[in-house]
Amino acid sequence: MNAEALVARYPVLAKLPAGLQRRISDSLQMLSLPSGTVVFDERQPCGGFPFILDGAIRVAKLSSGGRELPLYRVLAGESCIITSSCLLGHADYNARGVTEGATTLALLPRQLFDEMLAEPAFRDFVFALFSERMAELMQLVEEVAFRKLDQRLAALLLGKGRMLHTTHQQLADELGSVREMVSRLLKGFAEQGLVRLGREQVEVLDPAGLRRVASVT
Numbered sequence: 001m002n003a004e005a006l007v008a009r010y011p012v013l014a015k016l017p018a019g020l021q022r023r024i025s026d027s028l029q030m031l032s033l034p035s036g037t038v039v040f041d042e043r044q045p046c047g048g049f050p051f052i053l054d055g056a057i058r059v060a061k062l063s064s065g066g067r068e069l070p071l072y073r074v075l076a077g078e079s080c081i082i083t084s085s086c087l088l089g090h091a092d093y094n095a096r097g098v099t100e101g102a103t104t105l106a107l108l109p110r111q112l113f114d115e116m117l118a119e120p121a122f123r124d125f126v127f128a129l130f131s132e133r134m135a136e137l138m139q140l141v142e143e144v145a146f147r148k149l150d151q152r153l154a155a156l157l158l159g160k161g162r163m164l165h166t167t168h169q170q171l172a173d174e175l176g177s178v179r180e181m182v183s184r185l186l187k188g189f190a191e192q193g194l195v196r197l198g199r200e201q202v203e204v205l206d207p208a209g210l211r212r213v214a215s216v217t
Helices: 003-009 011-013 018-027 081-089 111-116 119-146 150-160 168-175 180-191 207-215
Strands: 029-033 038-040 047-061 068-075 096-109 196-199 201-204
Touching: 003 011, 003 047, 011 018, 011 096, 011 119, 011 201, 018 096, 018 111, 047 081, 047 111, 068 119, 068 168, 081 111, 081 119, 096 111, 150 168, 150 207, 168 180, 180 196
Parallel strands: none
Antiparallel strands: 029 096, 038 096, 047 068, 047 096, 196 201
């Protein structure tokens, strides 16, 4: 594989001993995956540590009824904390990872991941991203537990600009809800003059009004 491309995305690798760098380059499995590919799923064993070169992986938790709660996205140059935790704890996955857009990744074998953790630079890289992602997940828990769905929907709309090209189902997926509830709330927003609904699009008409909805406690 192209070692320069990997180091460009993950500069921490250049800080590792030269011998270890060579073994990493020789051991990586390159994967080019189309959009919508399931990279890992619940109750599957973890086969290795992914370095994402292009694209992204969307990580979500699924309910027994098929509902999905998005947890986070892993972009090029980042690491997946669920994968890290599975490797560290020798446990199976407890979430699903799906590619968003065409995605290229290099899969590092478990044995080398364990060896790389002995290197301070790589260990600091993994746990720094671990800390950042945990803060994001705690914010998500707070959102889901303490904010009503209309507040969360208003905040989501405000964060996407004035014209959103999206479906009600996609918005529901981002909120961990169901399409029917999101459609009902959007219809209510439209009746209040906050948004205008079209085919696979939502136009924000009254950002100040949405901010009031989003901030109601």
